[in-house]
Each structure stands twice: as C-alpha cells, then as structure tokens.
Amino acid sequence: MVGDTMTLLSLLGRIMRYFLLRPETLFLLCISLALWSYFFHTDEVRTIVKSSRDAVKMVKGKVAEIMQNERLAGIRVLDAEFSKTWQFKNNNVAVYSIQGRRDHMEDRFEAAADYVKAHLPEALKQHLLSQERGRRDNYPSLLEHRILSVDREMVEKLSANHDEAGTTCLVALLSDRELTVANVGDSRGVLCDKDGNAVALSHDHKPYQLKERKRIKRAGGFISFNGSWRVQGILAMSRSLGDYPLKNLNVVIPDPDIMTFDLDKLQPEFMILASDGLWDAFSNEEAVRFVRERLNEPHFGAKSIVLQSFYRGCPDNITVMVVKFKSSASSSAAGRSKTAE
Structure with a gap:
C-alpha cells in the first residue's frame, strides 16, 4: 500500500x-x-x-x-578622476592632462617633472636669445648639452634630499626649416605630414630593446618582468632624468636621442607630444587619425584623445600636447613652406 x-x-x-x-x-x-x-x-x-x-x-x-x-x-567616480586635470591653450598649442586611474599625478605635479619644467625651457630660451641674430645654431648639440646639465643638477639636488623621483623628457625645438626633437624615456612625439601620414618624432627607451638591454647588462644591471619589463625590477624605462639610485649604478642614463626633420619636405599639419599613458591606448597612426578629425575643437583634439584614452581603460596618467602648423606667408623660395602659428 x-x-x-x-x-x-x-x-x-x-x-x-x-x-x-x-x-x-x-x-x-x-x-x-x-x-x-x-x-x-x-x-x-x-x-x-x-x-x-x-x-x-x-x-x-x-x-x-x-x-x-x-x-x-x-x-x-568620473568627476573624481577628472577633477585633477591640467589644461592650457595659447594660439596654436593646446595641452590637456588628467590624473586618470593613478593614485598620484606624476606627469606634471612631481618633483622631477617640476624641476625640469622650471629649468630646462628657461635655459634653452636664454641660450637662444643670447645668439647673434640670424646665426644658425647646432640645435642637436644644444639640446643634448642642456638636457645632460639639467639632469646632473637635478640628481645632485634630489639625492641630497633622498628624493628618488625621475621623469621623462621630450623637447621639440622649431626653427624656420627644421624641427629638432630630443627624447629621454618613453614619452613620444608623432607628426602628421601634408598627406595625413604619421611620422614618428621619437622612439621609446624601453628595457626590453636589444640596444638598451645590452647596455644595462654591460653596466652590471638586469631587467625583469613585473607587469612590464623593468630595470632592476623597478623602472619601466631605460633612460630618464633623475632616478638617482639607478643613475648611480649607471643602469639608467639621461642621454637623449635627437632627431631632425625637414619641414619643407614634410609640410606638417600638426604634431602630438604625449606621455606614455596615451600610447598605452593609441598607436601613432590611430592618434594622428583621431586628432586630425578633431583639429577644429577648442583643444585641437587634445582633450578628446585624453578622455578617449581613459575610456579605453588606460591605467596611467595621460598628458597630450597638440601643436598646429599653418602655411607660411613667405614664399616657398625663401624655404619656409610651413611654420608654427
């Protein structure tokens, strides 16, 4: 049952x-x-x-x-991320910078970056003003000398205070016919020529590059992977200004790479100078296309590409400068087809 x-x-x-x-x-x-x-x-x-x-x-x-x-x-959250911004605009130049997802803003508000900003541009300006009118200077030699001098002074000062701060350095010096670019570290410059092509103005100094890796090994150092390849397991770039503990070991150096470009040949529309945060999210070609479509915006596309980098998930500080060029009023026979506005 x-x-x-x-x-x-x-x-x-x-x-x-x-x-x-x-x-x-x-x-x-x-x-x-x-x-x-x-x-x-x-x-x-x-x-x-x-x-x-x-x-x-x-x-x-x-x-x-x-x-x-x-x-x-x-x-x-976005308000908090974007509340710590820095922006600048003057004639043909616009800069936009955000702290992003980092705990600190190191692109600008940091001891090494502040020191270089305060001393390097002024030293270059004073040297150029002291030259005789019309005299052509050796800009690569000038840039190298001034960058190395600023690094020596900064290392001496910061090491006395046990401040281990360091910074990249990317300088573009514009004359009538030439653009000279000096680079230390992994900030990067790229130019848009008359045909819309991306022209690299610098190359990153990364520890995994063969040339840099050999140099570090000869100095008795090493590189290891800790999220990215790092010198002595610490620094994600192989050259910088400051960083005195690694500088004293000679595994990190301040020597700039310097490149010169013919403006008559390139006839540039604009150039982008940016910290590594941008290049985590954009290739050179993507950045040029993105900014070229937004040159008529108030910040010439600098603000837009910074925010787009953030939305793409960039974990770093992001700083971008866009410099527009225009046709020169002088004749091409005078050799100035494009100059900065």
Whole structure:
C-alpha cells in the first residue's frame, strides 16, 4: 500500500515537472487568466492581475532606482578622476592632462617633472636669445648639452634630499626649416605630414630593446618582468632624468636621442607630444587619425584623445600636447613652406 502511494506521488511529481511547470504551459496559463479576466471580469482574476501589475511596477521602480544610483555613482567616480586635470591653450598649442586611474599625478605635479619644467625651457630660451641674430645654431648639440646639465643638477639636488623621483623628457625645438626633437624615456612625439601620414618624432627607451638591454647588462644591471619589463625590477624605462639610485649604478642614463626633420619636405599639419599613458591606448597612426578629425575643437583634439584614452581603460596618467602648423606667408623660395602659428 505504501509502495503504491509512493508510485502515485512520484507520477504526480513527474507530471508537475514535465508538463505543468514547463515555460510554454505557464505562458498559456497566463494567457488563459487574461482572457478570463477580459470576458468574465471576475473579481478574483482582476485581483490576481492587479497584484501582478503592481508587482511589475514595483520591480521596475527598484530596477530604475538601482540603475540611477549606479549611474550617479559612476558620474561621481568620473568627476573624481577628472577633477585633477591640467589644461592650457595659447594660439596654436593646446595641452590637456588628467590624473586618470593613478593614485598620484606624476606627469606634471612631481618633483622631477617640476624641476625640469622650471629649468630646462628657461635655459634653452636664454641660450637662444643670447645668439647673434640670424646665426644658425647646432640645435642637436644644444639640446643634448642642456638636457645632460639639467639632469646632473637635478640628481645632485634630489639625492641630497633622498628624493628618488625621475621623469621623462621630450623637447621639440622649431626653427624656420627644421624641427629638432630630443627624447629621454618613453614619452613620444608623432607628426602628421601634408598627406595625413604619421611620422614618428621619437622612439621609446624601453628595457626590453636589444640596444638598451645590452647596455644595462654591460653596466652590471638586469631587467625583469613585473607587469612590464623593468630595470632592476623597478623602472619601466631605460633612460630618464633623475632616478638617482639607478643613475648611480649607471643602469639608467639621461642621454637623449635627437632627431631632425625637414619641414619643407614634410609640410606638417600638426604634431602630438604625449606621455606614455596615451600610447598605452593609441598607436601613432590611430592618434594622428583621431586628432586630425578633431583639429577644429577648442583643444585641437587634445582633450578628446585624453578622455578617449581613459575610456579605453588606460591605467596611467595621460598628458597630450597638440601643436598646429599653418602655411607660411613667405614664399616657398625663401624655404619656409610651413611654420608654427
């Protein structure tokens, strides 16, 4: 008798599971209740339908509230990320910089970066002003000399205070016919020529590069992988200004790479000078295309590409300078087809 009862209950359970609780059966049941309510308007069915509608409204309200709170929270996060920004615009030059997802802003507001900003441009300016009018200077030699001098002075000062700060250095010196670019570290410059092509103005100094790796090994140092390849497991670039502990070991050096470009040949539209945060999210070619489409914006595309880098997930500080060029009023025979505005 007990066995028969268990068999009957088992059979009823299978019927419930395989027929009554199937999605299509439940759907038909709901349709039947709706039709019953429409044609017969029974109080019971109206109560069931009204309760269902109220439940749906309540759930929708809760979902909307959650989405709104998440949206506001996201806006608050973005406000916090973008509250620590720095921007500049003057004639043909625009700069936009954000702290991004880093705990600190190291692109600009940091001891080594501040020191180089305060001393290198002024030293170059004073040297150029002291030259006789019309005299052509050896810009590569000038840039190398001034960069190495600033590094020696900064290392002496920061090491006395046990400040281990370091910085990259990217300098573009523009004359009537030439553009001279000096680079130390992994900030990068790229130029857009008259045909819209990307022309590299510098090359990153990274520890994994064969030339840099050999030099580090000869100095008795090593590189290891810690999220990225790093000198002595610490610094993600092989050349920098400052960083006195690694500088004293001679595994990190301040020597700039310097390149000169013929403006008559390139006839550039603009150039981009940016910290490594941008290049984590954009290739040279992508950056040129992106900015070229936005040169008419207030910041010549600098602000847009910084924010786009952030939205693409860049974890670093991001700083971008865009410099526009224009056609010179002088004749091409004078050798100045393009100059900065």
